[in-house]
Structure formats: C-alpha cells, structure tokens
Amino acid sequence: MANISDTSITKSSSAAFVKNADKDRQLTCTKIKGFYLRKTQTGGTWYYRYTDFAGKRRKLNLGKFVDGAACRMTAVDLITEFRNQRNKGEDPKQEIDKKKANFVSDSERRDSKLVSTYLNGSYTTYQQDKKNQGKHTIDMLKRAFDCFMDTPMDEISKADLAEWQAEYTRGDIVKKTGKRKPRSHDTVSRSFKALKTMVRHAYINDVLNSFPADFEKFKLKPESDIEKEQRQNKNQNKKRRLLSDNEIIQINQGLSAYHQQLVNGRENSRNHGKAHLPSMKNLAFANWFFPFFRLAAYSGMRPGDLYNLHWHQININFKVLVKTPNKTRHHANPAKLNIPLNNSIIQVLNNWRMQQGNPSDDSIVFPSPITGKELSRDAHEKPWANVLRLGNVADKLDFYALRHHYISKLVANNTPLLTVAQLAGHKSTKMIEEHYGHLAPNQAAKALDDISNDFGPTEQAISEEVRI
Numbered sequence: 001m002a003n004i005s006d007t008s009i010t011k012s013s014s015a016a017f018v019k020n021a022d023k024d025r026q027l028t029c030t031k032i033k034g035f036y037l038r039k040t041q042t043g044g045t046w047y048y049r050y051t052d053f054a055g056k057r058r059k060l061n062l063g064k065f066v067d068g069a070a071c072r073m074t075a076v077d078l079i080t081e082f083r084n085q086r087n088k089g090e091d092p093k094q095e096i097d098k099k100k101a102n103f104v105s106d107s108e109r110r111d112s113k114l115v116s117t118y119l120n121g122s123y124t125t126y127q128q129d130k131k132n133q134g135k136h137t138i139d140m141l142k143r144a145f146d147c148f149m150d151t152p153m154d155e156i157s158k159a160d161l162a163e164w165q166a167e168y169t170r171g172d173i174v175k176k177t178g179k180r181k182p183r184s185h186d187t188v189s190r191s192f193k194a195l196k197t198m199v200r201h202a203y204i205n206d207v208l209n210s211f212p213a214d215f216e217k218f219k220l221k222p223e224s225d226i227e228k229e230q231r232q233n234k235n236q237n238k239k240r241r242l243l244s245d246n247e248i249i250q251i252n253q254g255l256s257a258y259h260q261q262l263v264n265g266r267e268n269s270r271n272h273g274k275a276h277l278p279s280m281k282n283l284a285f286a287n288w289f290f291p292f293f294r295l296a297a298y299s300g301m302r303p304g305d306l307y308n309l310h311w312h313q314i315n316i317n318f319k320v321l322v323k324t325p326n327k328t329r330h331h332a333n334p335a336k337l338n339i340p341l342n343n344s345i346i347q348v349l350n351n352w353r354m355q356q357g358n359p360s361d362d363s364i365v366f367p368s369p370i371t372g373k374e375l376s377r378d379a380h381e382k383p384w385a386n387v388l389r390l391g392n393v394a395d396k397l398d399f400y401a402l403r404h405h406y407i408s409k410l411v412a413n414n415t416p417l418l419t420v421a422q423l424a425g426h427k428s429t430k431m432i433e434e435h436y437g438h439l440a441p442n443q444a445a446k447a448l449d450d451i452s453n454d455f456g457p458t459e460q461a462i463s464e465e466v467r468i
Contacts, residue, residue, distance in 0.1 A: 018043055026039070114151065153208060266286075291352040303400075
C-alpha cells in the first residue's frame with residue numbers, strides 16, 4: 001500500500017491543478033519518474049510513462065482523477081505493481097494489450113453465438129433461398145424468442161426453455177377483449193422446432209463447437225387434457241365437407257353477377273371521362289380471379305400454390321399440371337402434384353393465357369395487374385367475398401371450402417385414398433383418413449364383401465350342396 005510521501009504530488013496540488021490548468025498540461029511527480037497528472041477537457045487522468053525493453057516509450061493509463069486522495073494512491077500502487085513486473089522481465093503494457101485482445105476475441109466469439117446475431121445474420125441469409133426469403137420462419141423466431149435475443153445459443157438451458165414454454169403458451173392479451181388468448185400446443189411446438197433447427201444450423205456451420213445438450217434433453221411439456229379436448233373439438237368443428245347443391249348454384253350465380261358487375265363498372269368509367277380504359281365486354285374474364293377460381297375448384301390446389309404457379313408447370317400438350325406444393329418443397333423428399341387436365345379447364349387456361357398476351361413459360365400464371373409480380377396471399381379474399389355476397393350464400397364460406405369440397409367429393413366417390421392424397425398434394429393418406437374418412441364409411445365393408453366373394457360359396461352353401 002502506497003504512502004502519501006511516495007509522491008511529490010499532493011491532494012491539494014492535484015486538485016488545484018485540475019481546477020486551474022489548461023487542457024493537456026501535465027503535473028509531474030519529482031519522486032516517481034514517469035508519473036504525472038494530465039489535464040483533460042472535463043478533469044484529469046493519471047499516467048505512467050516508461051521505456052520498454054526494446055527502447056520504445058510507453059504510456060499507461062492509471063485511471064481518472066476523482067479528488068486527489070484515493071485515486072492518487074491507487075495510481076502509485078499500480079506503478080509499484082508495474083515496476084515489479086518489469087523487474088521480472090515482463091512488459092506491463094504488452095500484458096494489458098494481450099488481456100484486452102483476449103477479452104475482445106472472447107467477446108466477439110460470444111456475440112457471434114447470440115440468438116439475435118445469428119438470426120439476423122447468417123440464418124437470414126440461409127433463408128433467402130426459401131419461399132418468400134423465409135420471412136415466415138424469421139418472423140416466427142423473432143416473435144417467439146424475443147426473450148433469448150441477447151443470449152448465446154449454447155447458453156440456453158433446459159430451465160430457460162421450460163420457462164419459455166410456460167410463458168409463451170400463456171399467449172398475448174387481445175386488445176379488443178382485454179383477455180389473454182393462449183397459444184396452442186401446435187404453435188408452441190412449431191416455434192421450438194424452428195429454434196432447434198436454427199441452433200443445429202449454427203452447429204453445422206461451426207458457430208457452435210457442439211450441439212447444445214440441453215436442446216437434445218429438453219422435451220416440451222405435453223398438451224393438457226383440456227387443450228387436447230379443445231383441439232379435438234376444434235378439428236371436429238372445421239367444415240371439411242362437400243358443398244351443398246344449393247351452395248354450388250349460389251356460388252355460380254355470384255360469379256356471374258360479379259363478372260357482370262365488373263364489366264358494367266368499366267363501361268360506366270369509360271362513359272364518364274375514362275374512355276382510355278379498355279372495355280371488358282368481349283373479354284373471357286373480367287380479371288384474374290375468375291380463371292384463378294376455376295383452377296382452384298378444378299384442382300383443389302391451395303391458394304398459395306396457385307399464386308406462384310408458372311406456365312412451364314402446365315403442359316397443355318400432355319394435359320397435365322405438375323408442381324411441388326409450397327408446404328413440402330423444402331423437404332428432402334417433397335410431395336408432387338400431378339393433376340390431369342380435362343378439356344374444360346384447358347380451355348380456361350388457354351383463354352386466360354391468350355388474354356394475357358401469351359406470356360412466356362417462365363411467367364406467373366396469375367400476376368398482379370399492377371406490379372406484374374406475384375399477388376399477395378390474401379388477394380382472393382375481397383373478390384371471393386363479393387361472389388358470396390352477390391350469390392346470397394348464407395354460410396360464410398372460406399375460399400378453402402373449394403379444396404375441402406374437392407377432396408370430399410373424391411372420397412365420397414370412393415376414389416382410392418392414396419389417389420386422393422396424391423391429387424391433393426399429400427405424401428400419405430393420414431390426413432385424408434383423419435379428416436375425410438367419414439365420407440366413405442362403407443368402403444371397408446365393401447372391400448370385405450369383395451374379398452369374401454373371391455373364394456366361392458360360403459361354408460353353409462357348401463354344406464347344403466353336400467346334402468343334395
């Protein structure tokens with residue numbers, strides 16, 4: 001511990017110097033060579049200047065001036081420590097620089113492992129090749145794991161994940177009702193799988209030295225009996241059914257009325273100062289929605305698959321539409337749609353392509369009339385609502401009802417479930433059996449009847465023949 005007599009700089013002299021001296025002036029100690037106080041813009045800083053073993057002049061920062069008492073003695077203690085290091089053949093400045101470099105290196109390495117750093121950097125770049133640049137996945141990770149953004153991926157523990165599941169499951173408060181809306185177990189599970197996939201990607205790309213054991217060990221808490229019952233009830237309430245004959249008539253009437261409404265609206269605009277707008281009277285379709293609807297109804301394709309459908313995926317000569325559904329295109333072995341096209345739908349597609357000016361094969365089938373690029377995912381909702389309104393459809397049908405009708409009708413007509421699954425873009429019959437199997441309740445009985453007939457008469461008939 002330094003004594004006040006070890007330096008010629010006193011508490012009062014240092015305080016007076018800091019108060020009155022000009023910036024960059026120095027108050028030098030006459031007892032300790034190289035020790036001085038330098039005046040700064042807002043106060044002062046203690047320094048020690050020395051010559052290293054290579055003959056180079058070095059300067060060490062010993063801390064800020066506070067009151068000239070404790071800070072002065074601490075600076076003298078540091079000089080004593082540095083002198084002892086030099087006597088051992090060590091350079092204090094080099095040791096300090098080495099420690100700083102190691103700290104910066106460790107800090108940078110830790111920062112590269114942060115959830116936010118990897119998510120916003122390498123993982124976002126990796127997602128660029130996915131549908132919509134992986135926006136859905138990136139947004140889901142940011143939304144679900146805001147609590148982990150400043151945490152290195154390999155420092156997230158099982159306890160952290162369990163706490164996250166409990167909190168995330170609670171959900172958010174809905175502004176309109178003021179009540180909390182819990183998240184489903186499926187949503188929580190999907191989010192966790194997305195995080196686990198990103199962490200594994202970081203490990204594969206050498207950002208992490210090993211895949212965190214806690215991610216392997218952690219298992220999501222299963223859904224409660226209440227959650228399971230609610231999910232089952234929700235699935236039962238989903239309207240996966242055939243459209244009624246009346247609904248089909250109403251939808252067709254709505255389509256005709258909506259088409260006429262658009263044509264009349266255009267003619268009205270032309271008659272009131274907008275004569276430059278082309279007439280729709282002789283067009284096969286008033287806009288993109290009509291061929292979009294016809295293909296959706298014919299093929300049962302999801303709206304998202306229709307939005308990014310390209311002309312090269314439609315082979316008119318071979319009467320077939322071939323496409324990988326968006327839902328499975330990132331899978332190692334994705335499903336593939338292979339839909340035969342009849343003459344009616346081919347006529348629709350030919351008319352639409354001709355109306356579009358015969359675009360090239362690499363063009364989108366249903367481009368935005370404004371940008372010429374892919375339409376937004378909800379672009380069909382407004383025209384569909386107009387069709388339902390003009391057709392006086394009582395039930396508020398989702399556009400997805402067309403897909404449900406498509407699958408339901410195939411199943412009800414005793415189409416083999418594997419064929420139904422393939423036409424619907426599924427790799428297996430599991431979903432078809434779970435949600436549409438009730439539409440073909442007699443298939444099993446009929447199959448058994450067919451088998452029983454394969455091997456001739458029954459034992460009773462044989463017995464009667466013997467008696468005869």
